[in-house]
Amino acid sequence: MQRDLANQSAILPSLPARSPKHSTEAEAGAIPWKKFSGRISYSSCNEDSRSELKALRLGAGKRVFCITAGGGRVLNLLYDRPQEIVAVDVNPTQNYLLELKIAAMRALNHERYLAFLGVRPARDRLKVYQNLRPDLSSAAGAFFDAHPQVVRRGALFQGSLERFLVHVARVTHVVRPIWINRLFKFDDIAKQRHFLEGWNTRAWRFVGETLCRRSFLEMFSRDPGFWRFVPPEVPLHKRIFDLMHRYLCNHLARDSHLLQLVFFARYVYEPAMPIYLLPGSFERIREALKTTQITIVTAPAAAALADLADGSFDGYSIADVSSYLSEADFGTLMDEIMRTARADARLCSRGIFAHRPLPPDHVHHVRRDHNLERRLSFDDLAMVHEFLVGTLQTRSG
Numbered sequence: 157m158q159r160d161l162a163n164q165s166a167i168l169p170s171l172p173a174r175s176p177k178h179s180t181e182a183e184a185g186a187i188p189w190k191k192f193s194g195r196i197s198y199s200s201c202n203e204d205s206r207s208e209l210k211a212l213r214l215g216a217g218k219r220v221f222c223i224t225a226g227g228g229r230v231l232n233l234l235y236d237r238p239q240e241i242v243a244v245d246v247n248p249t250q251n252y253l254l255e256l257k258i259a260a261m262r263a264l265n266h267e268r269y270l271a272f273l274g275v276r277p278a279r280d281r282l283k284v285y286q287n288l289r290p291d292l293s294s295a296a297g298a299f300f301d302a303h304p305q306v307v308r309r310g311a312l313f314q315g316s317l318e319r320f321l322v323h324v325a326r327v328t329h330v331v332r333p334i335w336i337n338r339l340f341k342f343d344d345i346a347k348q349r350h351f352l353e354g355w356n357t358r359a360w361r362f363v364g365e366t367l368c369r370r371s372f373l374e375m376f377s378r379d380p381g382f383w384r385f386v387p388p389e390v391p392l393h394k395r396i397f398d399l400m401h402r403y404l405c406n407h408l409a410r411d412s413h414l415l416q417l418v419f420f421a422r423y424v425y426e427p428a429m430p431i432y433l434l435p436g437s438f439e440r441i442r443e444a445l446k447t448t449q450i451t452i453v454t455a456p457a458a459a460a461l462a463d464l465a466d467g468s469f470d471g472y473s474i475a476d477v478s479s480y481l482s483e484a485d486f487g488t489l490m491d492e493i494m495r496t497a498r499a500d501a502r503l504c505s506r507g508i509f510a511h512r513p514l515p516p517d518h519v520h521h522v523r524r525d526h527n528l529e530r531r532l533s534f535d536d537l538a539m540v541h542e543f544l545v546g547t548l549q550t551r552s553g
């Protein structure tokens with residue numbers, strides 16, 4: 157059954173598993189997704205959606221397939237006003253969060269939106285939620301009714317990752333409170349770089365690398381396991397630490413909303429929040445909600461695509477899901493992407509540390525934009541992603 161939200165957005169129920177090839181387990185390898193589906197794993201947007209906007213070249217008449225995650229990565233795409241977004245996540249709670257963010261955006265002005273989501277203080281979030289409740293699907297409403305603390309504390313920072321970052325921020329503040337506050341004051345990259353020269357002390361490296369260790373992340377982050385396909389010989393802790401250092405040598409700390417979360421567990425410099433939260437783009441995105449159709453689907457990405465017709469999309473924003481997939485399941489996802497792509501559709505995919513190669517069948521059907529890939533990998537504020545960006549050469553194209 158499909159239910160229309162106001163202004164043309166639609167919520168679809170979970171897709172049934174269509175065949176063993178497309179079942180959740182088959183696609184997601186050993187990740188027990190059911191274990192993660194009762195809670196929000198990611199509530200903010202930890203990526204830099206400016207990368208997706210540059211890569212996908214959306215606009216009027218474009219249809220785009222987008223992984224939901226915290227919902228922000230879907231809302232940010234509205235900046236370019238595509239005709240339709242199909243937002244997909246294997247975890248239904250991520251989609252409930254997107255519903256909540258959409259309903260709130262329709263109902264609230266910018267200031268009240270920031271307060272409701274938790275960027276700014278508010279005492280009446282549950283009251284606001286009661287007004288939004290009729291605009292949610294029954295499943296989303298039931299979820300937030302059963303978890304009022306998520307709304308009361310400000311849903312934007314209630315994901316497992318964001319709550320893990322509260323502890324990270326506490327630890328880093330115990331070790332280097334003055335240093336961190338100074339780091340986030342710089343508005344000149346040359347001065348920040350100079351300041352960083354003294355940062356790489358043994359104690360600091362020890363703390364940073366401990367927090368980024370595979371074993372530590374496995375135990376405390378509650379992430380399903382982005383490290384599963386990172387070869388064991390890659391020292392996760394050193395890579396994360398070094399990539400953060402490279403980023404900070406070339407970009408202002410305060411301009412990264414992810415680093416704000418890492419060091420403060422909240423947004424301390426509002427001009428650098430995700431696009432949909434910025435005053436300059438909030439109204440534009442709110443307007444786009446009136447015309448862009450948003451269809452929300454709970455299913456593994458390949459299964460969601462398998463249900464759709466050939467030639468459905470002009471763009472694919474698949475986040476870093478490839479890092480969570482086995483080789484074979486990445487192949488199945490690429491098969492479905494190629495089948496459902498319109499002529500000259502664009503693909504934007506992220507890989508953690510490295511992007512796995514395209515399956516041999518597809519290598520010659522993606523015209524990759526290596527220059528753009530390199531630029532995005534260097535500038536993207538998520539810091540740890542390598543990009544695969546290109547134009548899809550479909551059989552029809």
Ligand SMILES: C[S@@+](CC[C@H](N)C(=O)[O-])C[C@H]1O[C@@H](n2cnc3c(N)ncnc32)[C@H](O)[C@@H]1O
Binds near residue numbers: 198455458480
């Ligand atoms: C891969 S995670 C990473 C978070 C992301 N980097 C961010 O900033 O939000 C993003 C989302 O992908 C979803 N996901 C992972 N594998 C999936 C799959 N095969 N199909 C659909 N969604 C998937 C997870 O449930 C999660 O909500």
